[in-house]
Amino acid sequence: MNFGAIRRVIASGMFILNFVLAVALIYLFVSRGMIEGAGWSAVDLVTVLLSLVSILLTVIGIFIAVLAIWGYGALRAIVVSRAEEITNQTLSDTLARLNVDEGADYGAAAGKDTEHAKPRANR
Incomplete structure (x- = not known):
């Protein structure tokens, strides 16, 4: 298993998550004072933040599902190999305990068993 690649994927995902949150917060703070009288009310702010949280949880859930599928495939390969x-x-x-030769030619050995059935010459 390549833990370096997993670590890079997780770090990239966290960076993207933090970037999206930072952009959303900057937008909220800047847009609040741009238009006079049209600021964010508490209800609007809570609605936007809950929407962002639900989107982020969905993305995290999809990410975990992809990791689970990948992990199952890797685990299956290890189990089959073992x-x-x-x-x-x-x-x-x-086979060693039973003294069986794995590469023996059993056809040649079977032919030797019939020697006792040959008729004897009269003495």
């Missing part, structure tokens, strides 16, 4: 390794090791140990 299962194959353990299966091969167990099979090798079992």
Whole structure:
């Protein structure tokens, strides 16, 4: 697993999140005094901030979902690899314990069993 890449993605996401929040707050503070008599009321400010929070939570949720899918794929690959390794090791140990030659030519060995069935020559 490449933790450096994960760290860079998380840092980039946090930077973008902070940048969006900073731009939104600067817009709120600057636009408040630009037009006389048209300032933000408390209800407007709360509405905008709650909207921003809901958008940010949605983006964070999507980001976590993407990480979960990526993590599942990586975890699955690791588990499959480890299962194959353990299966091969167990099979090798079992075959060694049973004294089975993995590369033996069983066809040649089977032909030797029929020698006793050959008719004997009269003595």
